Amino acid sequence: MSAPVRLQDVAPDRARFRDDVWHGLSLPRKTLPCKYFYDARGSALFEAICELPEYYPTRTELSIMERHAGDMAARLGARCLLVEYGSGSSRKTRLLLDRLEAPAGYVPIDISRTALAASARALTDAYPALEVLPVCADYTEPFDLPHPQRTPLRRAVYFPGSTIGNFTPPEVASFLARMARVAGRRGALLVGVDLKKERAVLEAAYDDAAGVTAAFNRNLLVRINRELGGEFDLARFAHRARWDEQAGRVEMHLVADRAHSVRVAGRAFSFARGETIHTENSYKFDLAQFAALAAGAGLAVREVWTDDARRFSVQLLSVEA
Numbered sequence: 001m002s003a004p005v006r007l008q009d010v011a012p013d014r015a016r017f018r019d020d021v022w023h024g025l026s027l028p029r030k031t032l033p034c035k036y037f038y039d040a041r042g043s044a045l046f047e048a049i050c051e052l053p054e055y056y057p058t059r060t061e062l063s064i065m066e067r068h069a070g071d072m073a074a075r076l077g078a079r080c081l082l083v084e085y086g087s088g089s090s091r092k093t094r095l096l097l098d099r100l101e102a103p104a105g106y107v108p109i110d111i112s113r114t115a116l117a118a119s120a121r122a123l124t125d126a127y128p129a130l131e132v133l134p135v136c137a138d139y140t141e142p143f144d145l146p147h148p149q150r151t152p153l154r155r156a157v158y159f160p161g162s163t164i165g166n167f168t169p170p171e172v173a174s175f176l177a178r179m180a181r182v183a184g185r186r187g188a189l190l191v192g193v194d195l196k197k198e199r200a201v202l203e204a205a206y207d208d209a210a211g212v213t214a215a216f217n218r219n220l221l222v223r224i225n226r227e228l229g230g231e232f233d234l235a236r237f238a239h240r241a242r243w244d245e246q247a248g249r250v251e252m253h254l255v256a257d258r259a260h261s262v263r264v265a266g267r268a269f270s271f272a273r274g275e276t277i278h279t280e281n282s283y284k285f286d287l288a289q290f291a292a293l294a295a296g297a298g299l300a301v302r303e304v305w306t307d308d309a310r311r312f313s314v315q316l317l318s319v320e321a
């Protein structure tokens with residue numbers, strides 16, 4: 001039987017979710033924050049996406065981790081506290097944990113309560129000597145970091161999955177600076193950064209033939225209907241994913257197929273035919289561009305591990321001074 005895992009829970013509540021949805025749907029260009037994709041079903045759909053033939057990022061990042069996790073662990077050093085942003089299933093983390101020397105603890109942070117609780121339980125079973133301190137939070141908001149029983153020699157912030165690409169470049173710089181503050185003096189960041197590539201590969205990754213990403217995108221409306229008494233008709237909204245070369249990002253949208261109006265928690269929002277809700281950005285970077293963003297956040301790129309085709313990178317950044 002699994003040992004109970006205590007979860008520090010400061011995730012956004014229903015009122016916050018409603019206010020964010022009302023705000024996003026009131027904008028001239030409707031948008032919803034991508035963090036709300038991740039309820040229990042959204043997390044399960046994301047795991048299904050990771051197995052799709054078109055979705056190269058997970059496969060590629062895993063291959064980089066399998067090849068270089070030993071080197072990464074050596075660079076992070078003994079007795080480090082590993083803090084992970086958007087930990088999800090923590091699948092990639094296990095490759096690191098297998099190689100880290102006597103880690104002081106592991107702090108997985110995720111907004112998706114069920115996914116976080118399940119992965120924290122599984123990790124506690126798999127690594128009985130490891131102190132696992134899960135935090136259910138929106139990492140874009142301030143929250144307290146739990147203290148492990150063993151004093152760490154260093155903090156390392158792990159942010160895999162190319163989730164950093166959900167932020168615009170100016171936001172990337174400020175989010176890196178925020179993670180650098182969490183890592184503290186002599187701290188390190190290990191970040192999964194997806195790289196620019198051909199349009200066809202990028203668009204297929206976010207619009208797979210089996211329609212799993214479409215279901216993931218529409219699940220946001222399913223969630224609004226369930227949690228906020230929304231009245232979205234799912235059949236009225238099509239999934240769309242497009243690479244915007246100039247902006248350097250894949251945009252995901254939900255496109256209304258006709259003019260109609262939708263009530264959410266007592267407020268009505270009207271849609272024109274073809275009007276979209278912008279649900280996610282996935283920025284892709286080149287190495288020089290990411291290094292410049294890191295430098296702007298007071299971080300230096302110490303190592304870049306990539307796959308042979310240079311599709312994806314895992315980057316070690318150190319906090320300067």
Ligand SMILES: C[S@@+](CC[C@H](N)C(=O)[O-])C[C@H]1O[C@@H](n2cnc3c(N)ncnc32)[C@H](O)[C@@H]1O
Pocket residue numbers: 034035038043046058085086087088089090092109110111112115137138139140160161162163
């Ligand atoms: C793209 S998935 C990556 C999951 C995993 N790290 C991986 O590499 O496969 C993004 C993860 O970040 C979490 N997440 C997204 N936005 C978040 C936020 N604002 N605060 C906390 N967690 C968030 C999601 O629940 C999800 O587990």
